[in-house]
Amino acid sequence: MIVLILTLSSCGNKKYEDYSPDDxxxxxxxxxxxxxxxxxxxxxxxxxMNYMFYGVSDKYIDxxxxxxxxxxxxGQPVVILVHKEDENINFYGYKxxxxxxxxxxxxxxxxxxxxxxx
Numbered sequence: 634m635i636v637l638i639l640t641l642s643s644c645g646n647k648k649y650e651d652y653s654p655d656d657x658x659x660x661x662x663x664x665x666x667x668x669x670x671x672x673x674x675x676x677x678x679x680x681x682m683n684y685m686f687y688g689v690s691d692k693y694i695d696x697x698x699x700x701x702x703x704x705x706x707x708g709q710p711v712v713i714l715v716h717k718e719d720e721n722i723n724f725y726g727y728k729x730x731x732x733x734x735x736x737x738x739x740x741x742x743x744x745x746x747x748x749x750x751x
Contacts, residue, residue, distance in 0.1 A: 647722075649714065649724040652716070656716055656717055656718075657714040657715060657716055657717065658714075658717060659712050659714060659726060659731060660686045660712070660713050660715050660731075661687070661712065661713075661730065661731050661732040661735040661736050662686035662710070662711045662712065662713035662739070663684060663685055663709070663710060663711065663739040663740065663742075663743055664682060664706065664708060664709045665683045665684055665685050665695070665707065665743060666682070666683035667680050667682055667705055667707060670700060678703060678704050679700055679701070679702050680700075680701055680702075680703075680705060681698070681699050682697070682698045682699075682701050682705055682725065683695060683696070684696050684697075684713060684725065685739060685743070686713045686715070686723070687735055687738065687739065688715070689720060690720065693742055694720055694721070694723070696713060696724075696725070698725040701725060705728075707743075708740065708743060709728065710728070710729060710730045710736050711725060711726065711727065711728055712726040712727050712728075712731055713725065713726055714726045
């Protein structure tokens with residue numbers, strides 16, 4: 634019974650902590666969507682966050698970070714941690730600017746996306 638529980642609990646999505654920090658590099662990202670969580674037990678800041686970043690494949694890649702407990706808003710610059718072997722494995726790192734030219738381009742892309750949703 635214990636083996637079954639351990640097996641089932643290890644089948645979920647991996648977290649950043651499941652990897653070595655050396656497996657990642659940092660890229661500039663931008664927050665594209667923020668949705669407050671609906672649980673009454675969560676902090677008032679608890680949100681699900683969507684972000685985008687420019688990948689090595691020369692296209693924007695969308696990412697998602699659930700249950701993040703910080704104050705954030707759409708368009709905010711963030712640093713994304715991207716796996717060296719698979720850019721589809723990525724995580725929110727921290728708020729900040731590390732590449733201004735990419736940040737400018739991502740703002741243009743975010744504006745284009747927001748205008749096409751209307």
